[in-house]
Every structure is written in structure tokens, then in C-alpha cells.
Amino acid sequence: MINFTEPSITDLEKKYALDALEHGYLSGDKKYTKLCTEWFNAKGYKNFLLTTSGSSALELGALLTKIAPGDEFIVPSFTFSSTANAFMLRGAKPIFAEIEPGTMNIDADKIEALITDKTKAIVPVDYAGVSCDMDKIMVIAKKHNLFVVEDAAQAVGSFYKDEPCGLRADIACFSFHETKNYCMGEGGAVYIKDDELMTEAEIIREKGTNRKQFLNGLVDKYSWYKIGSSLLPSDLLAAVLYGQLERFDEIMEKRLHLWNYYYNSFEKLEKAGCITRPTVPSYAKINGHLFYILLSDIAERNAMLDYLRAHEVGATFHYVPLHSAPLGLEYGYKEGDLPITEEYAGRLLRLPLHFNMTDEDAATVVKKVEEFFNGKND
Ligand SMILES: Cc1ncc(COP(=O)(O)O)c(C=O)c1O
Structure with a gap:
């Protein structure tokens, strides 16, 4: 049987996973999470956080938009359930958009007709790792004061014009699921353009606390500031991802x-x-x-x-x-x-x-x- 998909795990990923086990890099934000994050920072993703999945990256993205019951978001119907779930978990209503036949991506020319006074976000999806026409989408978003949360789950390593995928959007979400090009089993990441939103994301991702600032030596104790969750992956999985990134x-x-x-x-x-x-x-x-x-x-x-x-x-x-x-x-x-x-x-x-x-x-x-x-x- 020629399998549809298979992960590629070599001695390198095994070496890093063993190192993580032997040195107790088990919970989140330890050696390998830092190495992976720095790797993406060097590619131009200034504010980058590993998450437990592409789905949780989208959920974090949805939280950051402050979308609420009664609001709407525009999303292609041709996508994975997680793209819509993330915003529906906040009580928002999906407004499904048509795709363009060539790329199977959202048809940017049909977005504006779907915007109402309830619209809060546009959620384009880079199907098959082919970027959406982001400049066109960003112009529409700016005109109507909407967030763009790009589902770039499949687009790690792809480019839009001169930039790595995701950088045009306000927030971009990636997946490192076993089926993706670079995998850690279950995992994902979020890129956040705005620095203030990034600080908020760090708090949400750490159970609503400013533990990250504490670990970085910026405050002498940490406390509970926001409604949050546990969205940081185990460093053991990040060790696997780091091996993939070296390859x-x-x-x-x-x-x-x-x-x-x-x-x-x-x-x-x-x-x-x-x-x-x-x-x-x-x-x-x-x-x-x-x-x-x-x-x-x-x-x-x-x-x-x-x-x-x-x-x-x-x-x-x-x-x-x-x-x-x-x-x-x-x-x-x-x-x-x-x-x-x-x-x-x-x-x-x-x-x-x-x-x-x-x-x-x-x-x-x-x-x-x-x-x-x-x-x-x-
Ligand atoms: C377009 C799209 N969005 C979101 C996801 C969810 O990613 P994950 O499986 O890492 O939660 C996937 C992955 O299957 C995907 O292909």
C-alpha cells in the first residue's frame, strides 16, 4: 500500500526526544520550545507561540479578537471543522463564503458582500499550503475594521509574495499535526502581529497568568489576570519538532x-x-x-x-x-x-x-x- 501520509522520524528527532526525557524537559516553554520559537523568529515571525494544536492556535486567535455571541465571522465552507469551531466556541456565527475554483481558497472578491455590522473577523484558509490573496483580503479588512485570522495550518514554509505565509494577517495559525509537513504529533503555533496582543496571548496560553513574564524575570511573582487555558505543548513534543525544523x-x-x-x-x-x-x-x-x-x-x-x-x-x-x-x-x-x-x-x-x-x-x-x-x- 502506498500510504496517503506518513511522518518522517529519524535518529535526530529521537535524539532530541531522548534528551528531553533525560533532562526533564517535559512541561512547556523549556529548551526545545525556545529553540523552535527562535527558529521561527529568525524566519520573520517576531511574535510566535507554540500551542498544543492548530485547533488551539485558532481558539487562541479567536479569543484575541474578542469575538462574542451575536458577532459573525466570514470563513470558507471548504475547510476543516477547527477553523469554524474556534470562533463558534466564543458564540459567534459562521458566514460561509465561496471559494475560487483554481486554488480552493476563499474568493476574496466575494467577501465584501458578506460583511454586516455584526462581522468581526475574516478567517481565510491557505488550502494545500497555497496562500490566499492576502493583500486583497487585508484591504477589505482595513476598510471595515475587521480582524484577519489566517488559518495557515497547512502553509508552514509557504510564501505570499515576498513574505512567509501568515505575516500579512493580524493573527496566523499553524499546525504541526502528524499529517503536516513538519510534525510533533499534536501541536501548532500562532503568530501575532501586534505586540500588545502578543502579551495578552502569552497570558491566555498560561492559564490566564503572567507566568511567562515571571519566568523571563520581568516580575517577581505571577498572578491570575485573564480567563485563559493551558495551550502550551510539552517540551518533549517540541523536541520532536525541533528535529523536524533542522531538517x-x-x-x-x-x-x-x-x-x-x-x-x-x-x-x-x-x-x-x-x-x-x-x-x-x-x-x-x-x-x-x-x-x-x-x-x-x-x-x-x-x-x-x-x-x-x-x-x-x-x-x-x-x-x-x-x-x-x-x-x-x-x-x-x-x-x-x-x-x-x-x-x-x-x-x-x-x-x-x-x-x-x-x-x-x-x-x-x-x-x-x-x-x-x-x-x-x-
Ligand atoms: C485547514 C486546517 N485548519 C485547522 C487544522 C487543525 O489543526 P490540528 O489538527 O493541529 O488541530 C487543520 C489540520 O488538520 C487544517 O488542515
């Missing part, structure tokens, strides 16, 4: 190699009108997080999925659009409300892509996809 280029190169191989190999099928390949706009530099193809409709997508799985290729679909999921329906949405999202989500099929894959594996995947169409034409 950053190696992992990136391999993923881009596989992504480009798929992209080039599927040109023929696209020219023959069988599939559509992903679009990478000129403003985006990708991280090879995932590769998908678009089939002509959901029936063909599902047939392809069955065919590939029967031939030991771990392909999979992605997101049932949130507006058409059971909870989306409870919020008054119905099938047909977002036709582009529904169509493209139904046509999308993701192919295996991970560090441990060989060129031979990738060639097998391409061959099986081609065979599916050859069989149909016979």
Missing part, C-alpha cells in the same frame, strides 16, 4: 520534488480533458503540502477513489463543505447555497505525498490514475 530544507525539497513530479506527469491527462491540476497563483510559493486532482464530477471522483484504493494507492477526498455538514445545516444552510464549493469539493481527490515516498511510488500512483482512464476508454 526543514530536506523535507521541503522532497515534498516539492514529488509535487512537481505529479504536476508534470498529469499534464497529458489535463490536456486530454480528463482532469484538472491545481492552480498556484503567481503571488504564492508552495510548500508541497498536498497534491490533488479534480475529476469531472463526484461520481467519477468516487470511482477513481475506489479504483486507486483497490490498487493499493491511499488516495482520499477532502472536506465535506461545512455549510452542508450536519452542524452547517443546523445553522440554516442547505445544499445548493454554495454551488462552486459543493462542485469542487465533490470533484477533488488527494494523492499520497509524504517524505518516505520513493520516485517509484509516485510513478505507480500516476500509472494507476492513467490506467483508470485507459480502462474507461477501452
